[in-house]
Amino acid sequence: MRFDFFRLPGAGSADGQGDALAAGKPAGGLGGGEHDDELLAMHEASGYVRYALQLDHQQRVKGYRMAWLATPGSEPMPDPSSQFIALLDNICRHLNPARTGWRLGRLVLFLDVTVDALFLPELQALPPENIVLCMGIADLSDADTRSMLLFLREQGFGFMLRDADALPADPELREVISHLDVGDGDAERVARVREDQPPGGAPVQLVATRVESWQQAAACADLRVDIFVEGALKHPPVKEGADALQPESVMIVRLMHMIQRNENVRSIESALKRDAALTYRLLRHINSPAIGAGVEIHSLRHAVAMLGYAPLFRWLSVLLATSNRASAPFMTKKAITRGRFVELMGQGMLPAGEADNLFVVGMFSLIDQLLGVPMAEVLAKVQLSGAVQQAILAREGVYAPFLALAEACETDGAQAARLSEALFVSSSQVNAAHLAAMAWSQEVDAHEGGV
Template identity: 45%
Template sequence: MEDVNFILREPLLNSKQQVIGYELSWQQKNTEPLNVEELNSLLVFVVEQFHDNDTGWLLADSLLFLETVPALFHLPALKLLPPANTVLTIRRSYLADEATLEAVKELRAQGYGICLRGADINRLDKTVLGLISHIEVRLSATDFAAQAKMYAALKQSSIRMVARQLVTWQDFDACAALGLDAFVGKLHLTPRPEQDSQPKGINAAQTVILQLMELVRKNADIASLEAVLRRDAGLSYKLLQYINSAGFGLRTPIQSLKHAVQLLGYSPLYRWLSVLLATASSSGYSPVLMETAIVRGRFAELLGIANLPKGDAENLFVAGMFSLLDRLLNVPMERVLATVQLPEMVSQALLTREGLYGPYLSLAEACELNSALAGSLAESLHIATADVNQAHLSALVWAKNVAAAAKG
C-alpha cells in the first residue's frame, strides 16, 4: 500500500461554498483494482489520522465520502469510522446482489450513510430509495425542466443530492437553486465571472498585516509591532485565535502579541500573519478557497520538515498559503509579489513551481488535483507515499482547527 496508493481529496461543498466534508480516493500506479487487504490497510490508515482515542473524530462535523466495493462492507477497519461522519459511495449495480443489499441495510441501521452512484433516479424503486442517504446527480442543460421537477420531488424526502462534474459556476448556481445539498469537484479553483467586478488588491486590514509581516521579517521590537496592530483591534483578536488554534502544547492560551513572540519567536508569528492575510480578503472568494490555501501551506510544510531545515519548512508553509493569494486578492501573482517581500526561493516557487520549494508545492497541489505527477514528484523528493499521505491528512485536520478559530 505504501508504495502504490496516494490519497487524493476533493472538497464537498454546500450551496454557500463552505466545506462540509471531503471525498477521499486512492490514486494507483497501475490499473489493477484494489484488493480487500489494500482497502483494509487504507481504511486503517485513514482512521489513524482522523481519530484520536482521547478527543475522538478530528474533523469535527465534517463528512467523509469513500467510494467502496461490497467486499469493504465486512472489513473490520470500516467499523472504526464514525457512522455519523461516514458516507460510503456505491454503484447501483452492486445492489443487484442480495447479500450486498442486506449488508447495506445493516450499515444504514448502524448509522452509516450510503451514496448511490451511476443510477437513473427515474428507475429507482422505493426499496432502493429507502436504503440510501445520498444520491449523485448530474446536471443536463438539454433536459433541465424535467430534472428540476424530479429533484424537487426528491427534495421532499430525506435523501441528499450530491452534484458532480459541474463545469461552470452557472451550473453550480442552477443546482443550488434546485435545492441540491452538496457539490464535489474543483470548480472553486476557477474564478467566478462576476469576480472581475469585485474589489481588487489589498484592503485596509491587509495593509496593516503586510506592515506587520515586514516588521517581523526585520525582527523589529515588540513595541513597534504592537503599535501597528493597535490600528485594528479585530486583527489582534483574530491573530491570537489562530495562534491558539494550533495548540502548541501550551498549558495556557497566548494572551498577547508580546506573549506570542516570547513563547514562539518571530518565524511562527510570520506564518500566522500569512494566514491572517489570506482570510482578511474582501474579494468575495469562497471559504473553500481559503481553506484550500491553508491546507496547501500546512501540507507543503509537513512534506519539508523531514528533509529541510526548520526555516525552509516554514517558508514552505508561506509558499503554500500564498499560492492562492492571487485569487483571494483578485490580482495577478506578480502584483502580489511586488507588494509582499518574500524570500527569493518562495517567489520562484509561486511563479514557476521551480527551485528548492517548487516541487514540494507541486506535490501538495497534485494530491488535490488528482495529478499523475504525484508519484514522480514524491520520488524526486525521496518522500515515501505513506509519508505524503500522512502529511496530507494531517494538514486537513490542522486546517479544520484553523477554520474553527476563524469562525470563533
C-alpha cells in the same frame, strides 16, 4: 530574518505528525497485530489518496469524496478490495487516530464501496455520522445485503445512490438512501427527484458529481445542490479589486512588514490595537492546539515572550488568506492545506529555517486567487525572501519541487508519483502529509468560526 515557524526546542511538528512523517512512519493505526502489519505493507506500496471537495451552494467545504489511486506501473496491480482497505487504513491512521479521534469536525467522507466492503471491520472503526457510503442500485438492491444496509444505516452511516435517474420504488430502500448522485445537476432531473420525495420525511441530499465548469457549479448553487469538485477543475474566477487590497488586508500586510523589520513589540501591539476583531482572531489562532504553547496567551506581548516573532508571521499569513470576504471559502481551505502539506514534506529534508518557509510558499501560491489582486502586486507589498518568491513566481529554486508535488497531488496522480520519487519520498509519506494537512486546515477553519 529567519522564521522558525512553530519549532520549539525539542518539539516535533505542530500536530505531532512531523517525526513520524520524516521517518516515513504513520502516526497511528487501526490497532496492532498481524492484520495491521499486513495493511501497513499494502499502504506503503499501493498508491496515493485522492479526493474531491464537496461544496455547498456558498462554496463552503462540507466533506471529501475519497479514492485510492494505485501507483502507476505497480506490478502486480492491487485488486479493488486491497485498494479500498489501504484507503481505509490511511483514513483511520491519519484522520481518526486512536489517541485523538476524528480530526475533521463535522465534515463528511464519501467512500465508494462494494457489497463486500460493507462487512469490513475496519469500516466500523470510523465515526458513522461522518461517513457516506456510495453504491449503485444493483448492490443496494441485493436481497442478501439488505440486513447489513439497515444495520449500518441505523448506526448512522449515510448511503449515496450512484448512477441512477431517480429514487428506487422500494420504500425500505428509500429509507436507507441519504444522498443521491444527480450527475451534472440537470435542473429537470433535480426537480423530478424533489417532487418524488414523500412529504414529512428527511429529504435526500442531492450531490452533483460530474461538474466540469464553474458555470455548471453556479447553476447547481441556484438549485441548492451540493457539488463535488476535483483538483483538475481550474480555480473559480475571481473579481479583482481594482489592483487594491481591502482595508483588513492592508492592515495585515503592514503588521507583516513590522515583523520582518524586527520592530519592537510595543509598536506592533499599538498598530494591532486599532483593529479589535483582527486582534481577537490572531489570539484565537495563536491559542489553537496546533501551536503547542502549553499555556493560554492573552496578549501580543505575551505571545512574543513565549514564542518569538515567527508564529506571528505565520498566523498573519493565514489571516491575510482569509481577509477577502468575496473569495470562495473552499479556496482559503485549499491554500492553508497546501501550505501545511508543503511544509510537512520539507521537514527533515531541508534545514529548519528553509523548511519552515515552505508553508508560506504553499499558501502564497494561491494568494492572488484569494485576494483578487495580481500575484506580482501581492508580492511587492509582502516582501518575502527571494527564494520564496522564486518558487511562487517561476516554480524554480530549492522550494519549487515541494510546491510542484503539492499541485500534482491535487490534479495528477501519475505526476505526483514521479515527483515524490524524485524527492526520494514514499507514497506513505505523501499520504500522511496530505491527510495531516487536511486535518490541520480543519482546525484552522474551526478557529476562524467554520465547521
